[in-house]
Amino acid sequence: MAEQTSSLSEMLPIELRIGNETLDEQHDKLFCRIEALKTAAFGDSGISVIALRECATAFAIHFADEEGLAKxxxxxxxxxxxxxxxxxxxxxxxxxxxxxxxxxxxxFLRYIEYWFEHHITEHDKRLASRLTDKASH
Ligand SMILES: [Fe+2]
Structure with missing residues (x-):
């Protein structure tokens, strides 16, 4: 069962919380980032492709952190x-x-969000439970 972490925003729903504080916080920040970009993209001035590339880079950094924890x-x-x-x-x-x-x-932003939700459910939840198992042995 995923634990609630007080610093998390409403952007990370309970169903997507995996119970690893570091990863939940990173996931939350990424969802907040996507949401901010969606809001800006619908605004009058729009957003630059650079902002979208920075979002993809933030995902790459997060992926490297997950890999580091697993390793x-x-x-x-x-x-x-x-x-x-x-x-x-x-x-x-x-x-x-x-x-x-x-x-x-x-x-693009809708796709990235959809992909992320699916990935958390299919892969990150299992990673979190393995990290918990390893920490308790
Ligand atoms: Fe992952």
Whole structure:
């Protein structure tokens, strides 16, 4: 059962909390970042592709942190790492499509959010429970 962490915002719903404080906080910040970009993208001045690239970079940094935690705990991470790598390639492809005018920013932000929710449920929850298991042995 995921524990509540008081510093988390409403952007990270209970169902997506995985019970690892570090990762929940990072996930929360990423959801807040996507939300802020969505709001700005719908605003009059819009957002730059640079802001979207910075968001993709924030994901890359977060993925590296997850990998570091798994490695430090001796947890096998190959499949999970491949999911991260695949996502970064897809984000990059989508960003290039935005630059060429073939994809709109909102679609990208909606996609990234959908991908993230799915990834937390399918991969990060299992990682969190393995980290908890390793910490208690
Ligand atoms: Fe992950």
């Amino acid at each position: 430090a705990a001796g947890i096998e991470f190959l499949v999970h790492r491949n999911e991260h790598a695949k996502a970064l390639r897809l984000f990059d492809k989508a960003l290039r499509e935005i630059e060429r005018g073939k994809l709109d920013q909102h679609s």
